[in-house]
């Protein structure tokens with residue numbers, strides 16, 4: 001009887017191994033997956049400064065070069081991966097080129113359309129903030145389309161404050177769009193002079 005039960009149990013489909021999402025530095029091999037995630041969202045118009053109708057697909061070699069360049073400058077360029085698949089990515093770039101702004105970065109974050117609302121954005125944002133702070137940056141800035149509720153909610157959850165509102169700054173899909181500028185301090189922020 002016991003043997004029968006055991007063999008019946010073995011015949012049942014077993015629950016899959018719980019998958020593990022890891023956040024790690026991006027690699028060249030991730031670029032095509034990152035680009036596919038980006039293109040999907042661009043077509044929906046989430047990127048404040050990009051009109052999908054006027055958009056030229058970025059060159060993968062160019063993205064690879066920029067990725068390496070940013071990592072050399074200790075700016076995070078990270079992916080969330082599960083079972084070998086890129087679920088999302090995030091990176092930081094200088095806020096402005098002028099030297100006085102060298103402690104400020106601006107960031108981007110994108111999650112694969114099939115993996116939204118699973119906590120991937122939270123994992124990436126947390127890792128991005130920690131890496132930026134560890135590298136000595138003091139402020140992180142984001143620009144968000146005012147209609148992008150998911151991104152506004154994610155940023156609010158991580159302590160970003162709205163520091164600017166640019167009405168009718170963009171034009172896409174036949175109407176004017178507003179952009180929200182958000183900012184968060186890192187480590188001691190502006191309360192102490194920078195180290196080095």
Ligand SMILES: CC(C)(COP(=O)(O)OP(=O)(O)OC[C@H]1O[C@@H](n2cnc3c(N)ncnc32)[C@H](O)[C@@H]1OP(=O)(O)O)[C@@H](O)C(=O)NCCC(=O)NCCS
Nearest residue numbers: 046109110111116117118119120121122144150151153154
């Ligand atoms: C914004 C984005 C990165 C969030 O990623 P995600 O993995 O779906 O988010 P998470 O599951 O980690 O959720 C993070 C928080 O955002 C909130 N959120 C996520 N999607 C939401 C939605 N559609 N509406 C309202 N809130 C939402 C969640 O409630 C969650 O808050 P909580 O932890 O307090 O519950 C994702 O929606 C995305 O990639 N969007 C397209 C690209 C984009 O807009 N990038 C930002 C450009 S500025």
